[in-house]
Amino acid sequence: xxxxxxxxxxxxxxxxxxxxxxxxxxxxxxxxxxxxxxxxxxxxxxxxxxxxxxxxxxxxxxxxxxxxxxxxxxxxxxxxxxxxxxxxxxxxxxxxxxxxxxxxxxxxxxxxxxxxxxxxxxxxxxxxxxxxxxxxxxxxxxxxxxxxxxxxxxxxxxxxxxxxxxxxxxxxxxxxxxxxxxxxxxxxxxxxxxxxxxxxxxxxxxxxxxxxxxxxxxxxxxxxxxxxxxxxxxxxxxxxxxxxxxxxxxxxxxxxxxxxxxxxxxxxxxxxxxxxxxxxxxxxxxxxxxxxxxxxxxxxxxxxxxxxxxxxxxxxxxxxxxxxxxxxxxxxxxxxxxxxxxxxxxxxxxxxxxxxxxxxxxxxxxxxxxxxxxxxxxxxxxxxxxxxxxxxxxxxxxxxxxxxxxxxxxxxxxxxxxxxxxxxxxxxxxxxxxxxxxxxxxxxxxxxxxxxxxxxxxxxxxxxxxxxxxxxxxxxxxxxxxxxxxxxxxxxxxxxxxxxxxxxxxxxxxxxxxxxxxxxxxxxxxxxxxxxxxxxxxxxxxxxxxxx
Amino acid sequence: xxxxxxxxxxxxxxxxxxxxxxxxxxxxxxxxxxxxxxxxxxxxxxxxxxxxxxxxxxxxxxxxxxxxxxxxxxxxxxxxxxxxxxxxxxxxxxxxxxxxxxxxxxxxxxxxxxxxxxxxxxxxxxxxxxxxxxxxxxxxxxxxxxxxxxxxxxxxxxxxxxxxxxxxxxxxxxxxxxxxxxxxxxxxxxxxxxxxxxxxxxxxxxxxxxxxxxxxxxxxxxxxxxxxxxxxxxxxxxxxxxxxxxxxxxxxxxxxxxxxxxxxxxxxxxxxxxxxxxxxxxxxxxxxxxxxxxxxxxxxxxxxxxxxxxxxxxxxxxxxxxxxxxxxxxxxxxxxxxxxxxxxxxxxxxxxxxxxxxxxxxxxxxxxxxxxxxxxxxxxxxxxxxxxxxxxxxxxxxxxxxxxxxxxxxxxxxxxxxxxxxxxxxxxxxxxxxxxxxxxxxxxxx
Numbered sequence: 001x002x003x004x005x006x007x008x009x010x011x012x013x014x015x016x017x018x019x020x021x022x023x024x025x026x027x028x029x030x031x032x033x034x035x036x037x038x039x040x041x042x043x044x045x046x047x048x049x050x051x052x053x054x055x056x057x058x059x060x061x062x063x064x065x066x067x068x069x070x071x072x073x074x075x076x077x078x079x080x081x082x083x084x085x086x087x088x089x090x091x092x093x094x095x096x097x098x099x100x101x102x103x104x105x106x107x108x109x110x111x112x113x114x115x116x117x118x119x120x121x122x123x124x125x126x127x128x129x130x131x132x133x134x135x136x137x138x139x140x141x142x143x144x145x146x147x148x149x150x151x152x153x154x155x156x157x158x159x160x161x162x163x164x165x166x167x168x169x170x171x172x173x174x175x176x177x178x179x180x181x182x183x184x185x186x187x188x189x190x191x192x193x194x195x196x197x198x199x200x201x202x203x204x205x206x207x208x209x210x211x212x213x214x215x216x217x218x219x220x221x222x223x224x225x226x227x228x229x230x231x232x233x234x235x236x237x238x239x240x241x242x243x244x245x246x247x248x249x250x251x252x253x254x255x256x257x258x259x260x261x262x263x264x265x266x267x268x269x270x271x272x273x274x275x276x277x278x279x280x281x282x283x284x285x286x287x288x289x290x291x292x293x294x295x296x297x298x299x300x301x302x303x304x305x306x307x308x309x310x311x312x313x314x315x316x317x318x319x320x321x322x323x324x325x326x327x328x329x330x331x332x333x334x335x336x337x338x339x340x341x342x343x344x345x346x347x348x349x350x351x352x353x354x355x356x357x358x359x360x361x362x363x364x365x366x367x368x369x370x371x372x373x374x375x376x377x378x379x380x381x382x383x384x385x386x387x388x389x390x391x392x393x394x395x396x397x398x399x400x401x402x403x404x405x406x407x408x409x410x411x412x413x414x415x416x417x418x419x420x421x422x423x424x425x426x427x428x429x430x431x432x433x434x435x436x437x438x439x440x441x442x443x444x445x446x447x448x449x450x451x452x453x454x455x456x457x458x459x460x461x462x463x464x465x466x467x468x469x470x471x472x473x474x475x476x477x478x479x480x481x482x483x484x485x486x487x488x489x490x491x492x493x494x495x496x497x498x499x500x501x502x503x504x505x506x507x508x509x510x511x512x513x514x515x516x517x518x519x520x521x522x523x524x525x526x527x528x529x530x531x532x533x534x535x536x537x538x539x540x541x542x543x544x545x546x547x548x
Numbered sequence: 549x550x551x552x553x554x555x556x557x558x559x560x561x562x563x564x565x566x567x568x569x570x571x572x573x574x575x576x577x578x579x580x581x582x583x584x585x586x587x588x589x590x591x592x593x594x595x596x597x598x599x600x601x602x603x604x605x606x607x608x609x610x611x612x613x614x615x616x617x618x619x620x621x622x623x624x625x626x627x628x629x630x631x632x633x634x635x636x637x638x639x640x641x642x643x644x645x646x647x648x649x650x651x652x653x654x655x656x657x658x659x660x661x662x663x664x665x666x667x668x669x670x671x672x673x674x675x676x677x678x679x680x681x682x683x684x685x686x687x688x689x690x691x692x693x694x695x696x697x698x699x700x701x702x703x704x705x706x707x708x709x710x711x712x713x714x715x716x717x718x719x720x721x722x723x724x725x726x727x728x729x730x731x732x733x734x735x736x737x738x739x740x741x742x743x744x745x746x747x748x749x750x751x752x753x754x755x756x757x758x759x760x761x762x763x764x765x766x767x768x769x770x771x772x773x774x775x776x777x778x779x780x781x782x783x784x785x786x787x788x789x790x791x792x793x794x795x796x797x798x799x800x801x802x803x804x805x806x807x808x809x810x811x812x813x814x815x816x817x818x819x820x821x822x823x824x825x826x827x828x829x830x831x832x833x834x835x836x837x838x839x840x841x842x843x844x845x846x847x848x849x850x851x852x853x854x855x856x857x858x859x860x861x862x863x864x865x866x867x868x869x870x871x872x873x874x875x876x877x878x879x880x881x882x883x884x885x886x887x888x889x890x891x892x893x894x895x896x897x898x899x900x901x902x903x904x905x906x907x908x909x910x911x912x913x914x915x916x917x918x919x920x921x922x923x924x925x926x927x928x929x930x931x932x933x934x935x936x937x938x939x940x941x942x943x944x945x946x947x948x949x950x951x952x953x954x955x956x957x958x959x960x961x962x963x964x965x966x967x968x969x970x971x972x973x974x975x976x977x978x979x980x981x982x983x984x985x986x987x988x989x990x991x992x993x994x
Binding site for chain 2: 329365369378379423
């Protein structure tokens with residue numbers, strides 16, 4: 001072996017990058033050894049993706065490198081002419097992205113796309129290239145690789161598309177694989193499979209991975225070493241074991257603490273039932289042809305029964321497409337119910353006419369996942385919150401009194417009262433989520449459907465919003481139906497939990513029962529697939545009660 | 549002399565009022581105010597708007613009509629523009645003459661007192677030669693005075709602190725909006741128009757047409773026709789397109805099927821064919837109802853109105869399709885779901901949440917369609933299914949130029965005048981719409 005193989009595979013030395021006057025990366029330095037998985041962790045906007053683009057020399061034109069260097073096997077990448085860099089990309093360093101759908105060309109078969117890369121870099125004949133693609137597909141565990149070769153991206157599931165991306169990245173046997181949030185868009189069970197696959201291939205081939213993520217529990221599963229980024233700086237670098245045992249930097253401690261969530265909820269005294277769903281079915285007809293004949297049905301919700309008590313929280317857990325959001329919409333009377341009953345305080349909402357339903361609109365409200373789509377960009381915050389009050393005739397009638405009520409409400413969700421005259425675009429994601437909560441609270445509901453309210457937020461903001469929801473529940477006695485795919489937050493917020501799969505509830509019960517002693521196979525799979533932080537720190541944190 | 553409103557006058561002034569109200573409502577929201585400031589930050593957009601403003605002023609001047617009682621009986625309807633151009637409107641030459649000519653363009657046979665017939669160029673009746681220099685000086689001075697006066701007022705109005713400092717900032721181009729460009733274009737246009745106007749007392753600045761009418765006057769009168777067709781047609785189009793597009797996108801189901809069927813059918817019929825059929829039907833109808841109009845000007849106005857309606861009714865499909873698609877997208881957004889969860893009625897959701905979020909598409913399509921419609925008028929009048937032949941319009945001028953171009957020597961100024969007037973208007977509108985689209989279209993956002 002020559003000397004070149006002794007040192008680290010890639011060194012990033014004092015990399016600084018800025019746009020105009022603003023510094024986006026500030027003296028970023030780290031190196032990745034051969035065969036190592038190096039995780040770069042940070043919240044959105046911390047500069048982790050920018051670092052990966054800088055390594056690939058793919059920075060947007062407006063952004064310039066101030067200082068620093070990237071060395072691959074001791075050779076500076078910034079000094080290379082563009083055509084040599086083009087050779088390095090793809091053959092020495094490969095990349096996979098968060099959104100596999102937009103990274104694949106929708107009008108080319110996946111086989112042809114991978115084959116193109118193979119032929120370009122390895123100079124193989126057509127037949128050889130095809131054989132190689134199929135063997136790659138086998139390696140990334142795509143079933144029936146010969147058949148899938150001729151499929152288009154839209155015919156594959158999210159997980160399979162990510163596998164195709166990995167196959168494409170592997171095609172040229174890279175030394176370094178940059179994985180930019182590769183599992184964020186995937187369900188937990190699929191995420192577990194993809195992570196396992198990456199680990200397996202890494203062992204077989206011995207390349208290094210730069211793993212970019214915001215999820216510390218994923219890091220704990222895959223990483224050998226970890227670096228934490230905040231506002232363009234690396235605040236802490238350590239090997240995974242020491243990192244999770246004793247983080248040093250206060251920001252890292254805060255991150256870990258927020259990722260853990262608050263301690264489990266203490267059991268609350270029993271309360272009378274508020275909402276009862278009995279054997280609810282929501283079927284959507286599938287229409288075909290010119291005459292729009294119904295040719296079948298999609299059973300989004302298929303015979304669901306559950307009940308929520310006053311002032312309690314029920315978590316509804318499931319993977320995408322399991323029908324949990326549709327169930328929420330049905331309870332809100334926003335989708336037609338095919339069969340079954342929704343009893344609110346003993347009144348069957350399904351049988352009510354539109355006018356009769358109006359008073360119940362006030363009692364059941366909703367908070368959404370995407371804080372950017374949830375608020376009308378053309379309306380002021382005050383108008384947004386007042387809309388429900390006006391429509392349902394709640395709260396003070398005079399303009400001035402209503403304005404004061406809204407300002408109080410804003411303070412209740414920990415925003416400034418002055419926010420009333422501003423527009424949604426002036427707020428951050430977390431603040432918008434608070435406005436959404438204020439809008440729901442404005443009509444004094446008894447039940448709020450929270451449809452993944454924290455999945456678009458960074459961990460620290462997520463922790464704040466969850467704490468707010470909890471506080472509001474204690475103060476106002478409102479019940480939540482908390483729809484989520486994130487199992488890690490369930491113990492902290494919920495009293496009861498229901499697990500949904502393919503439109504049906506497979507298991508439900510108290511959080512302690514379901515999360516600790518699951519009975520059903522699917523629940524077990526879900527729990528096993530969910531990435532967890534090491535047990536050691538889970539205990540450690542609350543013993544030492546770290547406070548910032 | 550009494551104020552008299554033609555049908556199109558009423559519509560124009562309604563539109564002006566609506567535009568002012570709409571503009572005020574738009575500017576109340578700081579988001580859209582910021583967008584419009586961004587639009588005007590471009591020098592080209594600013595210059596285009598100043599040019600468009602001049603066209604608008606002429607169209608509006610020509611939209612205030614009076615019934616004048618003549619001593620010799622008859623009550624002709626004249627506009628403010630006609631009054632300003634009375635020296636050209638009421639006195640026409642015998643036949644063609646070139647721009648700034650002192651004699652007719654063709655020789656005439658003249659029999660003198662001795663009975664000898666000669667062929668010579670006759671002098672023009674209403675031209676006072678030798679005014680070239682003094683007229684030019686007088687015109688340019690007037691223009692400069694007007695420009696300095698108006699720009700000065702605007703400077704004083706915009707200056708927040710010291711006027712001198714503000715003036716300096718404008719001159720160095722350090723203002724938020726490119727006022728230097730705006731003032732430059734404004735001064736240039738004022739100078740040019742003042743010069744043309746003063747010279748038109750001594751000459752036919754753009755020549756005369758076949759029957760001796762002044763071409764400059766005709767081109768100015770055509771502005772109203774062009775601008776009206778460009779703007780009023782959208783007034784007809786918008787309610788149809790918005791109502792049908794939003795309904796189709798929001799209600800889905802059979803409403804959507806019906807509306808889609810309607811616009812698919814309508815847009816499958818060739819546009820010119822549909823318009824020609826409409827115009828011919830309208831002509832027959834007007835011939836059967838002579839009591840609808842008292843004078844030629846009212847008749848041509850009514851015909852213009854019908855043409856606008858026909859153009860509007862046949863051209864809403866494109867915008868409707870876009871609005872339907874965007875409504876489909878917005879109706880799925882969470883804020884609409886939130887409104888539904890509050891029990892807000894369908895119509896209120898459409899008015900409060902959907903239509904305001906469509907404004908950028910509507911605005912872009914208004915400015916984009918404007919130039920297309922001005923050109924459509926020219927094409928339709930050329931084909932013979934446009935405005936009334938007695939009405940001043942660029943299309944009619946081009947139509948007449950067909951024969952003039954075939955003459956030897958060629959008569960080029962009618963075509964030239966209509967071409968220049970139309971070209972500047974359409975160019976300014978296109979440049980402005982490019983900018984509007986660039987700024988307002990969210991797909992162009994960074």
